[in-house]
């Protein structure tokens with residue numbers, strides 16, 4: 001390409017007899033032949049009022065680094081529901097939600113593979129998510145920003161990304177004022193350094209420039225963000241407005257478990273690659289497929305309807321959270337022996353011979369569990385090769401677990417585990433009767449009245 005420039009410059013000189021700095025041209029040589037006037041008029045380009053850019057607002061957000069994958073998915077739903085509402089407000093129609101890259105989450109413990117800078121498309125079907133509201137990957141935001149900030153994005157060095165308003169949210173010390181929980185927010189002095197807040201974005205693009213930095217105590221649902229943006233933001237919408245919400249987990253759901261919640265949740269279909277790996281595993285181990293299991297799964301989530309007739313494959317799934325739950329939650333976490341006894345009882349009751357285990361337990365514990373359940377087929381998913389592990393990552397393996405569990409005849413989960421809750425939701429979407437889904441392990445197998453997870457059935461209207 002470069003070699004054509006001297007020729008182009010000569011033609012321009014011939015036509016305009018002006019000294020031309022061709023580095024500031026915003027067109028490629030081939031465009032030159034189509035529109036040589038624009039190409040030769042170089043820096044005057046910006047003076048002409050070309051309506052080349054629709055005013056756009058980008059809302060970026062990040063979650064406290066210590067939060068795990070499954071809670072982050074929940075924070076996404078709060079933001080997505082908010083975004084859909086926001087885009088209906090005058091002046092906000094062209095707002096986009098920028099998805100925070102996934103980077104080295106706590107529970108992603110395989111440290112021999114690269115688990116940084118992962119896109120949402122790695123785990124989810126973005127096209128399906130976009131049928132709920134306008135979301136884009138971080139990389140796309142950087143590209144769009146660059147294109148806007150350099151006019152063409154071709155001849156200038158990469159500019160820092162400007163964030164017009166950065167809001168770092170924190171909780172109020174006292175949630176209840178005179179015993180009442182009220183929605184409110186209030187600016188406070190800032191103390192901590194910024195880079196700790198947004199490791200995902202920062203890693204991807206280290207050169208953020210922040211115009212206005214606000215530390216805000218925040219209490220309330222996502223819609224309250226709108227009041228905050230209005231209060232601190234500019235009066236007139238600029239061409240590009242970039243807003244960053246740090247610690248977005250502080251924001252609550254507008255209405256947890258209502259129709260909006262479930263639409264956003266249903267739109268979060270998993271990536272096709274992960275689904276096909278899980279499907280192959282189901283077919284091979286359990287002779288299970290969507291048709292045979294009578295689950296509801298139209299091509300688009302927008303075609304899903306109330307349905308309760310799913311049957312599931314001929315296997316039970318147990319999600320058995322171990323690791324840190326053994327310490328922090330030993331009062332509710334069963335021993336392996338007790339968990340095995342509870343699984344066995346259910347298998348016999350349902351006349352099933354196969355069980356799928358989703359667990360963060362080490363291989364030795366898994367073998368113990370198999371020994372306790374010797375008369376049954378006990379399996380779990382492990383990547384078939386190092387290359388596949390490299391491709392899937394810990395997050396992808398967790399999702400494959402969730403897909404397989406969501407298709408089982410019967411599911412038992414762990415008390416107060418967000419991983420378990422995501423499986424409950426998936427099964428609600430697929431249309432299982434509630435009693436086959438909302439089950440919780442007890443600490444002791446003989447307990448009949450132990451604490452159970454909440455039941456949040458799907459809502460369609």
Ligand SMILES: *[C@@H]1O[C@H](CO)[C@@H](O)[C@H](O)[C@H]1NC(C)=O
Pocket residue numbers: 114116117203204205
């Ligand atoms: C993540 O992205 C940043 C910026 O593109 C890059 O410098 C860094 O090396 C990436 N990290 C990994 C592990 O790919």
Ligand SMILES: *[C@@H]1O[C@H](CO)[C@@H](O)[C@H](O)[C@H]1NC(C)=O
Pocket residue numbers: 287292
């Ligand atoms: C799988 O299921 C189908 C339909 O229920 C059945 O016809 C077939 O024999 C099964 N295959 C095996 C290997 O069990």
